[in-house]
Amino acid sequence: MSPGGDGRTPVSPRPGGHFLGEGEEKMSNLRDAVGLCLPYGKADSQYETEFEPATGTVWGYFNPRHGVPCYSLGLLKDILEHDQRLVANGGKVEVDGALSQVNYYVTASRTPGIFNVGGDLALFSMLIKAGDRAALAQYARLCIDNIYPRTRAFFSPTLTKIVLVQGDALGGGFECVLASDVIVAEESAQMGLPEILFNLFPGMGACSLLARRIGMRAAEELILSGKIHTAAELHKMGIVDVVATDGQGETAVRNWIAKNAKRRNGIQAVHRARQFIHPVTREELDGIVGLWVDAALRLGERDLKMMGRLVRAQMRRLESRQAAGGGGNVVELPLAEPLAAVGIQLPIAALV
Numbered sequence: 001m002s003p004g005g006d007g008r009t010p011v012s013p014r015p016g017g018h019f020l021g022e023g024e025e026k027m028s029n030l031r032d033a034v035g036l037c038l039p040y041g042k043a044d045s046q047y048e049t050e051f052e053p054a055t056g057t058v059w060g061y062f063n064p065r066h067g068v069p070c071y072s073l074g075l076l077k078d079i080l081e082h083d084q085r086l087v088a089n090g091g092k093v094e095v096d097g098a099l100s101q102v103n104y105y106v107t108a109s110r111t112p113g114i115f116n117v118g119g120d121l122a123l124f125s126m127l128i129k130a131g132d133r134a135a136l137a138q139y140a141r142l143c144i145d146n147i148y149p150r151t152r153a154f155f156s157p158t159l160t161k162i163v164l165v166q167g168d169a170l171g172g173g174f175e176c177v178l179a180s181d182v183i184v185a186e187e188s189a190q191m192g193l194p195e196i197l198f199n200l201f202p203g204m205g206a207c208s209l210l211a212r213r214i215g216m217r218a219a220e221e222l223i224l225s226g227k228i229h230t231a232a233e234l235h236k237m238g239i240v241d242v243v244a245t246d247g248q249g250e251t252a253v254r255n256w257i258a259k260n261a262k263r264r265n266g267i268q269a270v271h272r273a274r275q276f277i278h279p280v281t282r283e284e285l286d287g288i289v290g291l292w293v294d295a296a297l298r299l300g301e302r303d304l305k306m307m308g309r310l311v312r313a314q315m316r317r318l319e320s321r322q323a324a325g326g327g328g329n330v331v332e333l334p335l336a337e338p339l340a341a342v343g344i345q346l347p348i349a350a351l352v
Contacts, residue, residue: 035254040095047078048110051095055257056103058086058093063110068314070117071172076142083149091156102156103264106253107176108164114318115189118171119143119204121311125304128296136296140289143172143204144282150179151209151280158268162256164249165189165231165240168317171202178209181271182256184242185231186249192228198306199299203292205285212278213239 037050037059048061060082064075085093092099109115120139127136153159163180169191177183177191185191193202201207201223210219214237222229234240244252260267299307 038095040093041082042078045078045082046072046075047082049082049093051093051100051102053095053100055254055261056101057257058102058105060105060107061110062108062116068117068120068122068311068318069109069111069114070120070314071143072120073123073139073142076146080142080146083146083154086156087149087154091154091159102159104160104162104257105154106162106164107180108249109166111167111318113167113188115165115167115169116173116176117168117314118173118175118202121307121314124296125307125311128299128304131297133293133297137290137293140204140293141286144285144289147175147179147205148280148282148285150176151205152275153181153272157272158265160264160268160271162253164253165191166246166249170194170228172204175202175205175209178213178239179205182242183234183240184244184249184252184256185234185240186244186246187231188246189231190228191231191234192226193223194226194228194310196224196226198310199303200295201292203289203295205280207288208280208284210239212274212280 035052036054037052039048039050041047041049046062046064048063050059050061051057052059060079062069062075064070064072086102086105089099092101094100123139124136127139149155150161153161160182161180162182162184163177165177165183165185167186167189169177169189171193174191174193193206195202206223207219210222213219214222218237229237231240231243235243242252242256
């Protein structure tokens with residue numbers, strides 16, 4: 001039984017964690033152990049959450065049950081349920097029956113090599129073919145219900161949002177990345193917005209968030225290129241903050257937290273100041289997602305066929321990783337290969 005008392009796997013220090021005072025007197029309070037994470041929340045959720053008491057850090061992991069690791073309705077609802085409780089509790093989470101203040105909120109993924117590949121394209125295709133505007137708009141609003149509180153640090157003035165990308169972050173997955181204060185990506189991570197490939201655009205935050213990071217012109221160029229970028233390329237563009245060695249992402253996150261602990265208050269104030277200087281409003285996000293729904297319903301048969309090809313490419317990439325055991329040291333299919341196999345040629349020069 002874990003210290004969280006929910007029957008999940010017993011907790012232990014994560015990579016980069018250690019027991020303070022190691023080799024000295026045995027600690028009387030294990031909650032002071034850096035890297036010791038306590039599971040909390042629903043055990044059957046597709047969004048697994050743990051709390052690290054030593055630093056006040058929430059670790060939230062996408063853990064979809066079946067199929068492509070995308071933003072399915074089930075995953076979106078599980079994330080929203082957790083985050084609404086965080087907001088309702090004033091930036092605190094309930095662990096072991098007590099409320100604990102959250103200083104950092106790290107978002108990551110349990111799927112080896114994939115952070116999140118974005119919207120549920122199979123669902124999109126079905127709703128578009130059926131002309132079901134109401135259902136498509138409902139899905140879109142659910143995405144905004146998720147991302148808007150994230151852009152506002154869940155309405156907590158002392159919470160820093162960190163994202164850890166270990167693999168592919170495409171479309172909506174990249175939008176989640178962009179909604180964070182600090183972006184940590186492992187060297188093999190790949191991120192981009194491929195929606196233009198099927199004649200659409202990313203409507204759940206990318207336009208707003210990219211424009212505020214790199215300017216409107218550069219944001220539009222990135223969106224309209226459809227390019228998939230490496231972590232190093234995005235770091236050079238000023239999007240990724242920290243590039244970590246593969247397999248060392250969690251360590252890099254903990255190192256960033258430790259390095260900046262003494263100036264946490266100042267850093268958080270600067271992050272909140274961004275919202276005053278370049279505010280992202282709910283009205284803006286709702287307006288753009290309305291444009292997205294309109295554009296999606298105008299897609300033709302050729303566009304929907306391309307969307308279907310991308311779904312098959314995503315499945316092929318996932319299957320290749322699973323067949324290889326999902327380890328960090330295996331040779332995997334570059335993203336371009338499964339796409340090319342179903343007739344999609346990405347406008348990119350090279351991929352690892």
